[in-house]
Amino acid sequence: MTAHLPAPITPPLSEERGVLLARLVDGLEAPALHWLSGYAAGLAAQPGRATRPLQAVPVAETGSDARLTLVYGSQTGNARREAEKLAAEAEASGLSVRLLRADAYPLRELASERLLYVVISTQGDGDPPDDALAFVEFLASRRAPALKELRYAVLGLGDASYPQFNAIGRRLDARLAELGATRVFALGEADVDIDTVAAPWRQQALTQARDLLKSPTVATVTALRPTVPTAVAWSRERPFAAGLLSNQRITARESDQDVRHLELALADPGLSYEPGDALGVWPRNDDGLVDEVLATLALDGEEAIRHGDETLPLRDWLGTRRELTRLSRPFLARHAALSNDVALNRLLAPEHGAALAQRLSTEQLADLLAAHPAPWSGEELVAALRPLAPRLYSIASSRKAVGDEAHLTLARVDYAHGQARRHGVASHFLSHRDAGATVPVFIERNERFRLPSDLSRDILMIGPGTGVAPFRGFVQERIATGASGRNWLVFGARHARSQFLYQLEWQDALKNRQLHRLDLAFSRDQAERIYVQQRLRENGRAVYDWLVSGAQVYVCGAVAMGKDVHAALLEIVAEHGARSPEDAGEFLAQLLKDGRYARDVY
Template structure:
């Protein structure tokens, strides 16, 4: 074993470790069997020569992913390309050597856009390199880009668009056009992948598929539950963890995974397929004067309108296409004008503050039931950071959910998933799946210190981290920064943190309660106050994690960390930015922001 490993260079070993990370025993046994069969083919010279052997070219597939969707699509494209006989290299953006870009001949990029036109954390360094002055000219490159985004944000698919335009500016040519996928990802991703693969086969000249390994069958696995086929988890516990006068409802929810075969690691998320609140569906039917029992045929299915609205359609998030449709139906030119590039600030405010029903109330028009179903986006799952370690809770998964329920414009508004979860009692089943987050993992070296910054419900994954470190006897220190509005009303998991301080599974706890004093205090201020010790921990090899709001908190925390590096590390602003960027590249600075 040691002799074999010694013959493999460190880059290949790292790639193997990344590929194997998170796989279960059944999948690892299958890979072992496949590798053995492949070795025999190589030994006997029976492995087909791929197109790259003749042309010296391959298809490189790069992905940048925050929630796992870009990785899923890139992996699917890679599998299909290999089956079609293409030489393929699949690489996560932060593992891609930037010097290789100048050598590429055929490149497919699958990348998401986060929040306000931000790249995913694993692609931040590569995106900055490609968009920056050091990027090489690329006259020999043929490329295609698939951008993933959410049209409820004003900068829809901005990173995908920027990369597509930049490659062209650097002299490259497209072998397939830019794809821009909304939350209904596969509606765009599937035809984009089909076209990209067809074009890749033409330009790379593949004619014979790669031979399959004969008589090799995957080891059966109990794990059959996915995003497309979720597990119906029963509710074990569902309780408020804030005071009655907190002004909002935050819940701790425990679900049973017994019999599912699902497993997860601290840092992963759980996907929940929600149902829209019945009262919200009634609002829609009343406002639009439609019959909920009317059958509606759409996309090859026929369902009552009420079922479409309760289970199949997005009712709580605005999007650019929906605004355009309402503007067109109502003839409101002012509303349509919000979609112009010079009105981006007004559009951003509308997308952030209003729900679709608010648009219908202000811009009335007659809608037939089939037209309504066609114009609304499909319902999509919501992701929640898992608040438990499976080593501690077994066949359970715990969530921390802030319930969206508020008054606006004289009407009650709800969130889809949070209201669905809040209403789930002992007799309910919640459709769930596990969404891996390989970029938000505890350090493999358990002796490393960890710093966790999680205000509000952003503390959820750090409950899992502390449980995991306690269960495994990790030797490193644990430091938590937590913030919320009031100490006495919404100090989430207060008793658990105090117990963790007593038993040594939490070494430091810094708190910021913004509404308890005359001046508002947030976690970023505590970071600056404790900057000397925080910088020392990081210099000694600590990992730092941030979870929570992407638009404000995460940016403010990032700015505070830069200030810490300048003040206590003696770095210039430019070198502080490089220092944080390097921590990101190393995986020692990880963010789970939304």
């Protein structure tokens, strides 16, 4: 059959406006393009739109010599946010800016780039974010070109509680210099209190870009912004007070793990989300833990402490503004110096990295203060502790199924350290909220963890423990949209009887052919430990057939599990595809690049 294509439509734009439009959309990703189309449609619908003037802003010509290229690699959204802030500041200054996620950056253009800023996070034990894997590997390879004409700067984002703090930022910064590029200014290394380093880095980056691009040819472009102010959306900086509708334990009482299902009301149009997104939660530290820290240091909780531009009682700083449940290397180093403790100072030596990592992962502030006394003042303590950061939870629902709600699945962190009970700050905060309480929240987009737009495409979901949360939302969404593609879930936990999360929902979905396959791995229900990666290997032929026939695969859960699953997938592709290990690696790398293999690990 011959397809009859519609005749070409001549766009109602002058040649000049067409050029300007092409510049505007250059480098924009799908979400931005969708927003732009909706915004333009809204403008068109306004009465008298054709006669209303718009504000004009200057924009520089877009030749590579007069353009700033901003590339970001982000696992949880922090690097993306910082790159977007800098892009907005640069555009407001009249500079020509191209903002690209690392996996969308055309690597062939690197050799002709003249000014490049990279904002990139380090995840886990020194790994690049998934969206920057190809970018990092290309720069490290022999294929990377000489970059003698390039000027660059790098902002790395990380967590100093990990031994490989900012490893990827450091690696990229050094490698670009090796390739002959000129460093515009020093590498920025931001810890979880991101703005402390990122804000001055962005300011310096903007100043340097203005200087380096100081002679742009300026064109006048009609701004695609309304001249009237718009409402500020809810965000990390401006969280929404969500009402808690339900807080239900979904593991059996005899279980050694307390997993909760929470339902929150998001009755506000500025809080839309898609399956795969996360909900950011701003917790507060437990009052008992705050009291313990104050008592150990013999400090007055009502003492007014000034830090930066703010003055608060010390109790408030410790309760709502400072991390008490996570130790960092910088704080431990400061404490070792203040206490003059020989053992702590020895622990900081490079050869004791493993022991330091173990201590940072198992002890909290109160444990350190009790074991190694030091004369902290309130001012010094507030200045030395890291700011309290929000925690992100994968949303376990689809709005098409639950309306103006977001559901969460969280495991309560609760363990003994000596004679004390220790808790995770957010899981303790949330698990102790009753229905009717409010929780400060915001939406964290995860554009790389999305369902396929093709409803006929199969999906393979691998999510042990609370990693199953986003897949509950995936299946709800696929049911609501009438997706014809098959859904395969691989779930694991320690015990089937007490930790089979959402068991009845999965069984009903399987019965109703809304879930087409369910494989389970309960590691402690038999002598041999069985995990999800074993189930994948056992069904390797089917896994490989799904992959080569176009299925998308998703992995959610702990970093270590994600690595084990990746190793299993490599073995499956090599064995059932009769490929070498190198070819199997390239196969999975291509799936990652194409967005058919997505990981949300933490």
